[in-house]
Amino acid sequence: MHKDVHKDDGIIVVQNVTKQYSGRTVLDNVSLAVEPGKTTVIIGKSGCGKTVMMKHMIVLERPTEGQVFFKGQRIDHQHERDLAEVRRHYGFCFQMGALFDSLTVYENITFPIQQKQKITDWNKMDELVKQKLAMVGMDGFQFYFPASLSGGQQKRVALARAIALNPEVILYDEPTTGLDPVRSDIINELILKLQEALKVTSVVVTHDMKSAYKIADRIVMFHEGRILADGDADYIRNHPNPIVQEFINGQVSESELAPIRMGGTRFETQFHPEDFKPSNPKKQGQATGS
Amino acid sequence: MAMIEQIGAHTMQGVEDLGRFSRFCSRGLISSFRTLFNPRAYPLIWAQMNAIGVRSVPVIMITGAFVGMVLAIQAYDQLAGMGLEERLGVLINIAVVKELGPVLAAVMLAGRVGGALTAELGTMNVTEQISAVESMGVDPIRYLVAPRMLACLILTPLLIIYADFMGIAGGYLVSVIQLKINSAAYIDYSAQSVELWDILTGAMKGIFFGGAMAIISCYKGFTCREGAQGVGQACTEAFVGSFVCILAINFFYAIVIKSVYTTFWPIKSLL
Numbered sequence: 001m002h003k004d005v006h007k008d009d010g011i012i013v014v015q016n017v018t019k020q021y022s023g024r025t026v027l028d029n030v031s032l033a034v035e036p037g038k039t040t041v042i043i044g045k046s047g048c049g050k051t052v053m054m055k056h057m058i059v060l061e062r063p064t065e066g067q068v069f070f071k072g073q074r075i076d077h078q079h080e081r082d083l084a085e086v087r088r089h090y091g092f093c094f095q096m097g098a099l100f101d102s103l104t105v106y107e108n109i110t111f112p113i114q115q116k117q118k119i120t121d122w123n124k125m126d127e128l129v130k131q132k133l134a135m136v137g138m139d140g141f142q143f144y145f146p147a148s149l150s151g152g153q154q155k156r157v158a159l160a161r162a163i164a165l166n167p168e169v170i171l172y173d174e175p176t177t178g179l180d181p182v183r184s185d186i187i188n189e190l191i192l193k194l195q196e197a198l199k200v201t202s203v204v205v206t207h208d209m210k211s212a213y214k215i216a217d218r219i220v221m222f223h224e225g226r227i228l229a230d231g232d233a234d235y236i237r238n239h240p241n242p243i244v245q246e247f248i249n250g251q252v253s254e255s256e257l258a259p260i261r262m263g264g265t266r267f268e269t270q271f272h273p274e275d276f277k278p279s280n281p282k283k284q285g286q287a288t289g290s
Numbered sequence: 291m292a293m294i295e296q297i298g299a300h301t302m303q304g305v306e307d308l309g310r311f312s313r314f315c316s317r318g319l320i321s322s323f324r325t326l327f328n329p330r331a332y333p334l335i336w337a338q339m340n341a342i343g344v345r346s347v348p349v350i351m352i353t354g355a356f357v358g359m360v361l362a363i364q365a366y367d368q369l370a371g372m373g374l375e376e377r378l379g380v381l382i383n384i385a386v387v388k389e390l391g392p393v394l395a396a397v398m399l400a401g402r403v404g405g406a407l408t409a410e411l412g413t414m415n416v417t418e419q420i421s422a423v424e425s426m427g428v429d430p431i432r433y434l435v436a437p438r439m440l441a442c443l444i445l446t447p448l449l450i451i452y453a454d455f456m457g458i459a460g461g462y463l464v465s466v467i468q469l470k471i472n473s474a475a476y477i478d479y480s481a482q483s484v485e486l487w488d489i490l491t492g493a494m495k496g497i498f499f500g501g502a503m504a505i506i507s508c509y510k511g512f513t514c515r516e517g518a519q520g521v522g523q524a525c526t527e528a529f530v531g532s533f534v535c536i537l538a539i540n541f542f543y544a545i546v547i548k549s550v551y552t553t554f555w556p557i558k559s560l561l
């Protein structure tokens with residue numbers, strides 16, 4: 001499926017982008033226009049290029065071919081210095097958190113502000129940090145170092161950091177992965193709230209269909225570096241393509257199950273340490289390599 | 291055919307890496323220069339100076355002291371054979387101040403500081419912290435490389451002076467206490483032969499050594515590959531690269547300084 005997009009079609013426009021890593025194509029001529037003030041959810045199998053796509057939207061990766069636009073301005077070939085200006089409009093929540101491990105939670109959140117201007121009113125800053133952390137249920141952890149937080153806690157701090165400067169565009173890379181169901185739902189509400197209250201444009205990568213349906217104005221499904229389906233929640237739910245159906249319903253096709261089913265009743269693909277011992281008469285020939 | 295292709299590919303890769311490295315160097319230098327005039331970045335530089343410099347002092351001093359001491363032991367017999375043992379100080383001090391102090395101090399720093407820089411930045415790189423800095427509209431070269439580079443540039447010459455001092459002191463103590471050389475004569479000969487010029491040019495090398503070490507270590511950290519092994523390998527490469535670079539710089543620096551010295555020799559008394 002391929003649609004032409006124009007550079008003014010959205011706040012972020014990715015046009016005919018191809019990305020190769022040492023000859024292997026990860027994104028294959030992808031075009032996508034992200035509408036302002038809407039929440040676009042990207043779904044797709046693990047390894048299909050969602051994170052790579054997200055990084056192109058903020059030009060952390062440069063396309064091998066194709067163009068990226070922000071507010072109608074081409075950004076994919078800009079100099080780092082000019083990109084820095086563009087990136088201030090973004091918040092990016094990394095898949096693995098990417099908190100600065102030499103800084104405390106408090107310093108992590110104030111980092112972008114501190115780099116931008118000299119902070120004079122520390123009381124106000126304390127208040128702001130407290131408020132942002134409370135949003136993700138992490139108030140009270142201001143002076144912890146990231147290494148002493150659990151994975152889910154780090155993720156939530158990363159989320160607080162991404163939204164700290166009230167950016168216009170927030171890119172969330174799997175914000176709810178690794179969180180308990182209640183907490184995930186709070187994050188969903190947070191994303192909705194930011195969109196409603198501040199008209200933030202969100203792009204969310206997720207594997208969690210429940211949250212996708214809840215927050216999405218539009219769902220885009222990637223498959224092997226291309227866009228396979230693109231539409232609202234109902235459109236995706238009723239999409240005729242079996243790959244889409246398998247993904248959203250969490251079913252697997254028989255062909256993908258084959259490697260697990262193989263071997264009948266005994267799980268023969270399992271390794272047994274004794275199979276590799278030279279004393280085992282049955283396997284001795286193989287083990288000694290003769 | 292395949293071999294030619296492979297050679298071609300390797301060459302291309304090499305040229306590409308060299309290009310990337312030169313770009314990194316020039317960006318690092320420009321950022322460092324700008325940072326020098328930005329008082330807001332001073333706390334960052336200060337923190338790095340503390341980590342890089344202050345904690346290296348003991349190890350640098352020990353290195354210097356042992357170099358001076360061993361030179362005294364090794365050179366004594368040769369000079370004593372000619373009845374020149376009172377000039378032992380000349381040999382020791384010239385060797386320490388001009389070559390051994392600067393080079394060994396720099397190599398020591400490349401191991402101690404360079405390794406730590408590469409490991410730190412490499413880990414930041416593989417955990418996407420460098421991308422995170424970038425994603426916030428902050429130039430990672432300005433935020434991460436410039437303070438480290440400046441700290442190395444400023445501190446390496448100072449640390450070299452520490453090493454020189456300890457080398458001279460170590461040589462003196464061994465000569466006078468163990469080898470029973472007349473202290474006044476030792477000092478007299480040494481003072482006559484070692485010039486301020488030698489000490490200054492020796493310490494000034496530190497700027498180049500420190501700069502090379504910092505930029506190579508940072509570059510290796512920034513380009514390090516995934517995983518614990520990637521970081522480890524980057525550290526090794528950074529050390530080897532810095533080491534070779536320090537020795538090469540040392541050689542060319544000697545040539546340049548020598549020609550400068552001979553040019554200005556006639557008017558030296560005026561300076």
Ligand SMILES: Nc1ncnc2c1ncn2[C@@H]1O[C@H](COP(=O)(O)OP(=O)(O)OP(=O)(O)O)[C@@H](O)[C@H]1O
Nearest residue numbers: 021022026044045046047048049050051052053095
């Ligand atoms: N820097 C890189 N160098 C080489 N290959 C890369 C790089 N980044 C990503 N890839 C490759 O691109 C492909 C897509 O990666 P990506 O991280 O976008 O997957 P994803 O869709 O986000 O998966 P997941 O849901 O598991 O996070 C992977 O096969 C990966 O090997």
Ligand SMILES: [Mg+2]
Nearest residue numbers: 050051095173
């Ligand atoms: Mg991903």
